[in-house]
Amino acid sequence: MDESSSPTVGRRRFLGALSAAVGSGVAGCPGTVGETERSGGTDLTPAPVPTIEAGADVLPGLSALPCPRFPGGAVVGNRVCATAPDDPLALVAYDRRAGLPTATLRFQFRNSGPEPLSGLSPPWSLQKFVDGEWHVVRPLRIRSGTDSAATGAADRRTWSLAVDNGATRRLDPRRDRGVELDGDVTRLPLAGLGGGLYAFVVAGWLGEVVRERPTAVGARFRLDGPALELTPTADVERTDPGGPAVVLEADPGLGEAVTYGLQPALDWEDAPTLPAEEAVLNPPLRNMLAAYSPSTNRVTLRTRRHPAYPVLSERLFSYRGTVFWVEPDPDEG
Template identity: 30%
Template sequence: MFRPSRRTLLASIGGLVLSGCLSRGSRGELPVEGTFPNGYPEYDDVERVVAYGEIDPDTTPIYLEPSTTTLTENEGATFTLTNAAGRTFALNPYGWRLHKRVDDRWYHVAPWEVPLPLTNLRAGDSHVWTLRVDNAALEPGGSPDRGGGQEPNPIAGLGGGEYAFGTRGWFEDESHEDAIGFSARFDLETEPLELTPSDAISETKWDDETLVAMSDRGDADSDSTRLGAYELVRTDDDVRGDPHITETLMRNDQLRDVVALAREYDADRVRLKEYDGTHPIFGSRDDGYYEYDGETYEISTRELEGDETDE
């Protein structure tokens, strides 16, 4: 039987809530629980989103304010979370999030890895993140950092387009289950990002109709690594894959390489051979279907044995 999520219930009754679920503050009230404004990323770990373009900062008790709505490469922008609520707010300063909108869909771009320290933002205080885009690290064949820093300064691997910077947290006297999200949009004016194989690809050759590539990631001499195959098949099956844009592919080394090689060599099948120390091989998190630029690909991973390990 279908059971609506808490978010669904909150969204359906949000317009009826006049009091009780509103956060008290010295300057006014936050949007009611279940508020997820159109035109902003939908965070799945919060009960409401305070979108800068939808609120009045003079009357909102806590909000995230951008220093600009238009950014160029190597120009810095700040995003300031101001707590004027009269009570302490808990947040993870490493817990910023960056999304890009393409064809009316928001994609989470960064970070992919987040430390989990918690800090308190006392009443009247602010926390500032600085974002600066520098794509020079990607030339030639470089890979952007998967994130994890306290702020994206600098951050590489972003093409021009519409982005949203955000974060989340909760008031100290409330539960983390009542977390509030914050989001502020901006336009990045720079060249589109080009999908290319990483510089880890050391060799390519054809095996019948399969393009075989060797990666120098991983330690071939380590007792803890095994040679694995990360395999792509271009498919016409009527399946829905996990959609990607260039900015997200660039942050998954193996997926980036096989998709980029398939496009560069017009290959329907690609086998990437790479040493890996995880169990199961490559973690098997990537097995499934993926969509990119109008194409659908099936990805599978396996450990190579016997003659298949010959390089």
């Protein structure tokens, strides 16, 4: 038996990551927690300090995952790995499994220090584990104001992830209102999530003294459900199949006219992965991928650059096993 793949060695590596993370001022991602069954889901249960004994796998695969990323790439190269007992910011309880299409997951953080957690934009990150890597799928827009203040002051704050895949208006960047603050609860209305392994991370600075070393805490969890399938937005007005060449027209209501082209990049084998949960928040990209089929050699979209939409520029990416190239079409713009 390969010793490197044993649970004991895996837990030792996790604790090694804990030591390295604390040394660089980064904290987060406690080990898995005990589960209390109840009708319709699981109770919020305490998160223990990770040790070899308390770090045993309950959900196979969760604690074996690598540590998620820092929100917004604020600390390049750092990962959110583990919580030390004396860290002022700690995750004290969280939900670690839920079922789609609707789910509510709660993450309760405690700040025992004298300073509020603040200053990082964005202060939170929802990530999905796809193709062996963590990918940030929310938020895709960096905000100020409400989002930056959402981590709250000292004591405890609960972040509530309210997932409803039927609430399609939440996927429209023109209507996205960000987080909702209600007392000591920060609510995140979410939609467009498929089944899989996720991580939720909250981060910021604790006072002026450690501004060069922001801190972060997070947890990994599982959503049970089917994979997310992309469908066209309501703005798609016409689709011309045209054999292997598909032409779409969509009018979001504002912006200058632009034409995008998407086609498989047959000469490329490796490219950055694009999760469906990220693509669903970029309407032009979503519409082109929804129209693509294996018999298609090009999808053309005539639309407008709405100011609320994510910027779509030339890029190479891999989506569910196919490498694509997308670009503004210079011949039809």
